[in-house]
Amino acid sequence: xxxxxxxxxxxxxxxxxxxxxxxxxxxxxxxxxxxxxxxxxxxxxxxxxxxxxxxxxxxxxxxxxxxxxxxxxxxxxxxxxxxxxxxxxxxxxxxxxxxxxxxxxxxxxxxxxxxxxxxxxxxxxxxxxxxxxxxxxxxxxxxxxxxxxxxxxxxxxxxxxxxxxxxxxxxxxxxxxxxxxxxxxxxxxxxxxxxxxxxxxxxxxxxxxxxxxxxxxxxxxxxxxxxxxxxxxxxxxxxxxxxxxxxxxxxxxxxxxxxxxxxxxxxxxxxxxxxxxxxxxxxxxxxxxxxxxxxxxxxxxxxxxxxxxxxxxxxxxxxxxxxxxxxxxxxxxxxxxxxxxxxxxxxxxxxxxxxxxxxxxxxxxxxxxxxxxxxxxxxxxxxxxxxxxxxxxxxxxxxxxxxxxxxxxxxxxxxxxxxxxxxxxxxxxxxxxxxxxxxxxxxxxxxxxxxxxxxxxxxxxxxxxxxxxxxxxxxxxxxxxxxxxxxxxxxxxxxxxxxxxxxxxxxxxxxxxxxxxxxxxxxxxxxxxx
Amino acid sequence: xxxxxxxxxxxxxxxxxxxxxxxxxxxxxxxxxxxxxxxxxxxxxxxxxxxxxxxxxxxxxxxxxxxxxxxxxxxxxxxxxxxxxxxxxxxxxxxxxxxxxxxxxxxxxxxxxxxxxxxxxxxxxxxxxxxxxxxxxxxxxxxxxxxxxxxxxxxxxxxxxxxxxxxxxxxxxxxxxxxxxxxxxxxxxxxxxxxxxxxxxxxxxxxxxxxxxxxxxxxxxxxxx
Numbered sequence: 001x002x003x004x005x006x007x008x009x010x011x012x013x014x015x016x017x018x019x020x021x022x023x024x025x026x027x028x029x030x031x032x033x034x035x036x037x038x039x040x041x042x043x044x045x046x047x048x049x050x051x052x053x054x055x056x057x058x059x060x061x062x063x064x065x066x067x068x069x070x071x072x073x074x075x076x077x078x079x080x081x082x083x084x085x086x087x088x089x090x091x092x093x094x095x096x097x098x099x100x101x102x103x104x105x106x107x108x109x110x111x112x113x114x115x116x117x118x119x120x121x122x123x124x125x126x127x128x129x130x131x132x133x134x135x136x137x138x139x140x141x142x143x144x145x146x147x148x149x150x151x152x153x154x155x156x157x158x159x160x161x162x163x164x165x166x167x168x169x170x171x172x173x174x175x176x177x178x179x180x181x182x183x184x185x186x187x188x189x190x191x192x193x194x195x196x197x198x199x200x201x202x203x204x205x206x207x208x209x210x211x212x213x214x215x216x217x218x219x220x221x222x223x224x225x226x227x228x229x230x231x232x233x234x235x236x237x238x239x240x241x242x243x244x245x246x247x248x249x250x251x252x253x254x255x256x257x258x259x260x261x262x263x264x265x266x267x268x269x270x271x272x273x274x275x276x277x278x279x280x281x282x283x284x285x286x287x288x289x290x291x292x293x294x295x296x297x298x299x300x301x302x303x304x305x306x307x308x309x310x311x312x313x314x315x316x317x318x319x320x321x322x323x324x325x326x327x328x329x330x331x332x333x334x335x336x337x338x339x340x341x342x343x344x345x346x347x348x349x350x351x352x353x354x355x356x357x358x359x360x361x362x363x364x365x366x367x368x369x370x371x372x373x374x375x376x377x378x379x380x381x382x383x384x385x386x387x388x389x390x391x392x393x394x395x396x397x398x399x400x401x402x403x404x405x406x407x408x409x410x411x412x413x414x415x416x417x418x419x420x421x422x423x424x425x426x427x428x429x430x431x432x433x434x435x436x437x438x439x440x441x442x443x444x445x446x447x448x449x450x451x452x453x454x455x456x457x458x459x460x461x462x463x464x465x466x467x468x469x470x471x472x473x474x475x476x477x478x479x480x481x482x483x484x485x486x487x488x489x490x491x492x493x494x495x496x497x498x499x500x501x502x503x504x505x506x507x508x509x510x511x512x513x514x515x516x517x518x519x520x521x522x523x524x525x526x527x528x529x530x
Numbered sequence: 531x532x533x534x535x536x537x538x539x540x541x542x543x544x545x546x547x548x549x550x551x552x553x554x555x556x557x558x559x560x561x562x563x564x565x566x567x568x569x570x571x572x573x574x575x576x577x578x579x580x581x582x583x584x585x586x587x588x589x590x591x592x593x594x595x596x597x598x599x600x601x602x603x604x605x606x607x608x609x610x611x612x613x614x615x616x617x618x619x620x621x622x623x624x625x626x627x628x629x630x631x632x633x634x635x636x637x638x639x640x641x642x643x644x645x646x647x648x649x650x651x652x653x654x655x656x657x658x659x660x661x662x663x664x665x666x667x668x669x670x671x672x673x674x675x676x677x678x679x680x681x682x683x684x685x686x687x688x689x690x691x692x693x694x695x696x697x698x699x700x701x702x703x704x705x706x707x708x709x710x711x712x713x714x715x716x717x718x719x720x721x722x723x724x725x726x727x728x729x730x731x732x733x734x735x736x737x738x739x740x741x742x743x744x745x746x747x748x749x750x751x752x753x754x755x
Contacts, residue, residue, distance in 0.1 A: 015554070049555075049564070050567045050568075054570045090552075122552060248627075
């Protein structure tokens with residue numbers, strides 16, 4: 001028998017919540033034998049399970065107790081916290097995402113007693129837009145130029161030269177060809193010589209279930225061209241990795257594969273632009289994109305131009321599917337509130353026979369016999385990052401619009417969407433000053449964000465303001481931002497806080513956008529004063 | 531100039547977005563998750579069906595080394611982790627294949643997985659410094675251990691009986707149990723059928739059972755033929 005038993009009861013036996021709602025319950029500890037507890041913690045987190053290695057995140061841990069327990073004692077710790085918005089609960093084939101409340105008691109020289117309860121986060125009901133007008137930066141557009149003729153001839157001469165050298169030359173030629181075709185995508189470049197300059201566009205590349213995307217492809221063949229077909233495939237896949245090293249295996253499960261035919265068999269005249277366009281409506285049951293180490297749910301749109309007796313031209317465009325958050329009235333839980341914890345004083349059940357079923361609600365007992373002694377609050381609740389878990393890539397409002405002044409009681413969130421802004425910056429050309437203009441228009445806005453910390457380093461930039469010099473920079477990635485790297489600068493007087501941040505942890509910040517680093521392709525933010 | 535434009539819409543229905551209300555996963559099987567999904571390293575010792583107590587006697591006097599040798603998926607890591615339960619403060623180092631090798635700490639008791647990935651030079655240095663060393667490896671390091679003058683014991687990991695396989699499967703299912711009541715069980719000859727198909731490759735058996743548990747829709751006895 002363990003030295004103590006833990007049990008979590010969620011109030012009302014409710015399991016399904018929306019982001020921003022409160023979840024409450026009680027952690028009950030029943031001590032079976034006298035023991036030292038080096039720490040009783042309660043953690044809220046999401047965790048994946050299924051075929052891939054386990055990933056977890058958005059951990060919020062609260063220390064409840066440290067000290068000695070006596071046999072026969074029972075303690076109750078009511079808790080409450082705000083349900084995060086993302087990631088949503090997902091149950092697939094290889095990948096499952098669930099939210100848990102986990103309690104653990106650290107008992108030295110014994111297996112730590114543990115209890116966990118799952119809860120589910122589902123999105124609010126919403127109306128998908130019939131036609132989505134892509135905002136700047138929410139379309140994917142790329143142009144592929146026809147490779148020059150010289151590339152082909154250089155390759156031919158190279159192979160001919162090596163072939164003349166004899167058997168060794170032949171071997172080098174074969175290896176060279178393999179590298180050229182695999183490494184430099186020569187296959188597709190050959191295909192492109194037939195179809196000329198190609199432009200592909202997917203608009204929007206960030207969308208929500210039930211919405212429609214427009215896929216376009218245009219090309220100008222140099223000569224009269226016969227085509228088998230031009231098709232696109234909308235694909236959703238669970239991609240998970242299990243094991244590591246030699247045991248590392250990638251598993252893929254296709255959730256959806258929808259073919260879209262742009263053009264059937266036919267002839268295309270030389271030097272004429274062929275523009276093909278299709279609208280594809282995403283299923284209203286489409287699961288949102290998800291990305292975590294070893295666990296991914298990927299959406300893509302793959303183009304294929306099938307040319308008879310010639311390599312096919314193919315390109316894949318990554319899509320971001322997300323479910324927008326419903327706007328919630330102010331003060332109704334946009335804050336990611338800490339758990340408000342109360343310790344019911346020792347002796348709640350002392351001298352009484354403990355109920356066999358620990359599901360006996362502790363709060364009921366506390367309200368009868370022990371209300372006279374005021375519960376000692378372990379820690380004052382503190383407000384931490386708000387509405388920060390995963391900003392959806394799609395936003396209805398203009399992401400570059402300055403934040404509207406908050407009207408008292410207006411009930412609107414005025415949080416700008418950092419994801420949309422950075423996506424627009426990434427999509428903008430790195431030449432010229434387009435990126436700087438986009439950043440300048442959003443500079444000075446503050447954001448709540450949860451960062452998966454990659455490293456913490458000393459701020460070394462020469463052009464940073466005086467108060468940031470000698471401080472620390474926390475560099476990490478934010479969920480839902482396509483792996484976009486961000487750097488948050490801590491002022492000198494708060495550098496110790498930054499040094500305590502551990503690599504790989506998820507940390508919530510409120511920070512102000514201050515610029516874009518073209519060298520490292522990352523956004524720069526400054527920590528807001530606490 | 532545009533010579534061919536084709537536009538088609540595949541539906542413009544304005545329907546409210548609906549979400550399939552999530553239900554507790556594998557509730558229909560009285561389980562919390564698929565029992566044969568990937569198990570994190572820290573949970574493996576609790577699921578191990580190996581008796582490592584006799585090995586504890588071999589660890590004194592030091593210096594001494596124990597090596598578990600075997601093919602992938604046969605249980606080297608499970609043996610290592612099961613033994614490590616008795617030394618909770620001893621470092622466990624897994625040497626990755628395609629990443630830089632981590633520094634190996636100095637400790638009186640050391641658990642190292644995949645030692646065949648160390649260069650012979652680093653291994654020699656490790657063996658000379660070792661006090662109590664427990665290794666998982668694909669290669670036999672007996673000759674190097676002898677040369678280093680260290681006492682050692684080799685254990686070939688592999689070979690799986692039908693009874694042990696059944697016990698492993700039962701343990702995995704129990705670990706995923708949701709609450710009291712019946713859970714799926716494997717019928718008598720299922721273990722033999724799996725062994726006939728996959729021999730002692732436990733990882734392959736787990737993969738097969740993962741797919742099976744994704745499909746079954748109720749609690750009861752499952753028979754694999």
